[in-house]
Amino acid sequence: MTSEPQTHDWSTDVFDAMAARQIQTVCTIPDGGLTRLLQMCQADAGIRVVTLSTEEEGIGVTTGLWLGGQHAMIAMQSSGVGNCMNALGMPQVMRAPCLMLVTMRGQWGEFNPWQVPAGRAVPRLLDTLGVNVYPVDRAEEVGETFAAAADIAFNGGLSAAVLVSQRIIGAKGFGR
Amino acid sequence: MSGNYLERRPLVKAVLEARDGALVVPGLGSPTWDCFAAGGSDDYLYSWGGMGLALPTALGVALARPQRRVMCLTGDGEMMMGVGSLSVVGQQSPANLSVLVLDNEHFGETGKQPGLASTTDLCAVAKAVGFRQTMLVTAMEQVADLAQMLFHTPGPNFAVAKIALTQDPLELPEKDGALIAEAFRKAAAI
Numbered sequence: 001m002t003s004e005p006q007t008h009d010w011s012t013d014v015f016d017a018m019a020a021r022q023i024q025t026v027c028t029i030p031d032g033g034l035t036r037l038l039q040m041c042q043a044d045a046g047i048r049v050v051t052l053s054t055e056e057e058g059i060g061v062t063t064g065l066w067l068g069g070q071h072a073m074i075a076m077q078s079s080g081v082g083n084c085m086n087a088l089g090m091p092q093v094m095r096a097p098c099l100m101l102v103t104m105r106g107q108w109g110e111f112n113p114w115q116v117p118a119g120r121a122v123p124r125l126l127d128t129l130g131v132n133v134y135p136v137d138r139a140e141e142v143g144e145t146f147a148a149a150a151d152i153a154f155n156g157g158l159s160a161a162v163l164v165s166q167r168i169i170g171a172k173g174f175g176r
Numbered sequence: 177m178s179g180n181y182l183e184r185r186p187l188v189k190a191v192l193e194a195r196d197g198a199l200v201v202p203g204l205g206s207p208t209w210d211c212f213a214a215g216g217s218d219d220y221l222y223s224w225g226g227m228g229l230a231l232p233t234a235l236g237v238a239l240a241r242p243q244r245r246v247m248c249l250t251g252d253g254e255m256m257m258g259v260g261s262l263s264v265v266g267q268q269s270p271a272n273l274s275v276l277v278l279d280n281e282h283f284g285e286t287g288k289q290p291g292l293a294s295t296t297d298l299c300a301v302a303k304a305v306g307f308r309q310t311m312l313v314t315a316m317e318q319v320a321d322l323a324q325m326l327f328h329t330p331g332p333n334f335a336v337a338k339i340a341l342t343q344d345p346l347e348l349p350e351k352d353g354a355l356i357a358e359a360f361r362k363a364a365a366i
Contacts, residue, residue: 050239060226060231062236063236064234065237067221067357067361067364068239068364069241069364090233095353095354095357
């Protein structure tokens with residue numbers, strides 16, 4: 001075992017922050033680290049989960065929902081960020097919000113070397129494409145960071161990504 | 177190529193004239209120019225980029241505004257890039273969303289290179305992933321039935337119109353994404 005997950009329930013913090021901001025749709029290709037949050041979303045009749053075939057579709061769906069007057073977000077694993085590069089331009093030219101919750105792989109104690117190149121590149125890729133990036137290393141700080149990123153995105157029509165460190169999720173325990 | 181090929185501009189004009197207030201999310205390039213050439217509207221979300229995003233964006237609009245009809249109008253190249261999006265729409269199954277693919281079996285914008293739709297039956301794909309109605313359009317006489325399906329029949333619905341590979345006059349709408357989005361948001365809120 002290279003890294004144990006942190007025990008604080010950050011998924012509930014994110015879920016509460018979503019509710020406070022009327023985020024009614026989560027577009028996702030899941031990750032083990034998102035399991036608990038996605039279970040809460042699925043169980044809530046007021047939240048729509050849109051399962052994607054590739055992560056970039058989430059940029060279109062969330063932008064479309066904003067055009068129709070609703071708040072939405074994308075939840076994905078870090079390896080999916082690379083699939084979004086060209087798509088990230090659309091919300092920016094429209095000055096539409098684009099809120100992403102990214103659980104990191106290929107980072108802290110990763111056992112699978114195939115995950116490492118994308119994990120390493122994600123913060124700089126997002127920054128290069130003009131996304132405001134908020135990495136979090138402590139489970140207790142995920143909720144407030146997510147809330148701050150959501151406010152930046154929805155108040156300013158900006159793109160914002162919260163990167164949940166593999167240190168929080170654990171290198172092997174992907175259950176939280 | 178075989179069969180009948182429609183002229184895109186008259187086809188799009190006829191479809192848009194029958195849209196009955198529907199919001200339209202055109203794909204980048206030619207479908208956007210077609211909409212503008214037919215007479216511009218704030219109901220059209222003109223696109224200059226983001227290939228593959230027209231259908232996911234139209235899905236988002238349709239989910240947010242279930243009381244409005246939404247049509248995604250795109251080309252065969254963009255539809256093939258985002259062919260997985262058909263499954264996403266099929267699973268969400270919005271009754272107010274329709275798709276019309278303008279299929280010239282080529283990448284018309286970039287030098288008329290051959291595309292994939294000549295050997296992929298997109299209507300069959302759409303049917304297989306949960307679209308309620310599909311239609312292959314090869315004659316202008318079908319436009320009334322097409323419009324009935326796109327704008328009045330519970331969806332999601334999907335049509336492919338086989339169009340000729342033409343070089344149409346450039347008709348370029350607003351380019352500023354923020355202005356396009358603002359106008360469309362106001363139109364969608366009605």
